[in-house]
Amino acid sequence: MQDPLKLDDFICFAVYTASHALNRVYKPLLDTLGLTYPQYLAMVALWEQDGQTVGGLGEKLFLESSTLTPLLKRLENAGYIRRERSREDERVVVIRLSEEGIRLKEKAIGIPDCIVEASGRNAADLTRLQAEIVALRKALDKRVV
Amino acid sequence: MQDPLKLDDFICFAVYTASHALNRVYKPLLDTLGLTYPQYLAMVALWEQDGQTVGGLGEKLFLESSTLTPLLKRLENAGYIRRERSREDERVVVIRLSEEGIRLKEKAIGIPDCIVEASGRNAADLTRLQAEIVALRKALDKRVV
DNA sequence: GGCTTTTATATCGCGCACGATTATTTATTG
DNA sequence: CAATAAATAATCGTGCGCGATATAAAAGCC
Numbered sequence: 106m107q108d109p110l111k112l113d114d115f116i117c118f119a120v121y122t123a124s125h126a127l128n129r130v131y132k133p134l135l136d137t138l139g140l141t142y143p144q145y146l147a148m149v150a151l152w153e154q155d156g157q158t159v160g161g162l163g164e165k166l167f168l169e170s171s172t173l174t175p176l177l178k179r180l181e182n183a184g185y186i187r188r189e190r191s192r193e194d195e196r197v198v199v200i201r202l203s204e205e206g207i208r209l210k211e212k213a214i215g216i217p218d219c220i221v222e223a224s225g226r227n228a229a230d231l232t233r234l235q236a237e238i239v240a241l242r243k244a245l246d247k248r249v250v
Numbered sequence: 251m252q253d254p255l256k257l258d259d260f261i262c263f264a265v266y267t268a269s270h271a272l273n274r275v276y277k278p279l280l281d282t283l284g285l286t287y288p289q290y291l292a293m294v295a296l297w298e299q300d301g302q303t304v305g306g307l308g309e310k311l312f313l314e315s316s317t318l319t320p321l322l323k324r325l326e327n328a329g330y331i332r333r334e335r336s337r338e339d340e341r342v343v344v345i346r347l348s349e350e351g352i353r354l355k356e357k358a359i360g361i362p363d364c365i366v367e368a369s370g371r372n373a374a375d376l377t378r379l380q381a382e383i384v385a386l387r388k389a390l391d392k393r394v395v
Numbered sequence: 396g397g398c399t400t401t402t403a404t405a406t407c408g409c410g411c412a413c414g415a416t417t418a419t420t421t422a423t424t425g
Numbered sequence: 426c427a428a429t430a431a432a433t434a435a436t437c438g439t440g441c442g443c444g445a446t447a448t449a450a451a452a453g454c455c
Binding site for chain 1: 409410411412413414415419420421
């Protein structure tokens with residue numbers, strides 16, 4: 106029986122290091138947009154659907170308000186979004202893309218293809234792997250919440 | 251042609267959120283050991299091979315000294331390791347498990363099985379997925395370094 | 396042997412990421 | 426309608442994680 110505590114057999118370690126590796130591939134691409142990786146994900150979520158609330162974004166990105174609030178303030182300082190209290194419900198903060206934020210999408214449009222290229226796989230293969238990883242996340246989330 | 255900027259189609263987003271989900275599953279288990287997730291990975295690496303250098307650990311864990319040095323200082327303060335300058339080469343710092351650090355392995359031995367259980371998959375399936383994710387990391391690393 | 400270059404670790408600043416707490420607003424309840 | 430509870434962001438403290446830089450030791454060079 107082999108030692109069960111071998112780092113290279115841990116799926117958690119594989120995911121952890123793959124996440125860092127993806128970050129390193131994205132960094133030079135995102136530097137040209139003036140975005141960090143989590144900021145980029147928030148912008149993608151807003152390009153998909155503008156006018157989301159902080160809570161709604163958090164649900165999509167699986168992030169807490171304690172993470173999102175400062176991140177969104179930095180995006181606001183960068184001029185890509187505006188943060189406005191909702192009129193109907195003063196508890197809610199609505200995030201809206203600025204003109205510059207909308208324009209940024211054009212500069213970001215080519216990034217996914219760069220990642221596919223860097224992965225050295227075809228798109229279909231990546232999509233299959235992506236679905237498997239999402240399934241893993243969903244199974245794990247069930248055990249936590 | 252669909253919009254290529256859909257968050258849910260991003261493999262990077264799948265890995266990013268899966269990494270966070272794993273962290274959330276590990277947290278309650280590691281709390282009982284007094285370890286964070288990266289600290290746990292460092293301990294696993296040391297249980298595999300004691301007496302590694304900071305640089306050697308960084309290579310295994312894919313971390314910089316700017317990340318490892320403070321992390322290892324916290325493990326030293328917790329009493330799990332000792333940090334000693336090498337006699338042969340004064341630039342090098344060697345990390346050695348303390349008695350308490352060695353004993354901690356027994357308390358950690360059951361954790362991997364908890365993760366397999368939480369993933370809702372069998373071990374063979376996880377191993378296959380793990381290998382695929384490692385392959386992705388390796389392909390990505392090639393494009394960066 | 397002194398000078399430069401390389402190597403190994405540490406330090407610093409910034410941006411996540413989260414848990415715990417707080418403040419404010421809205422909803423509920425008696 | 427007043428008291429209470431719930432919901433929504435924001436704030437605070439801690440620990441990564443990295444790039445840039447600093448420090449110190451070792452190695453290479455003339």
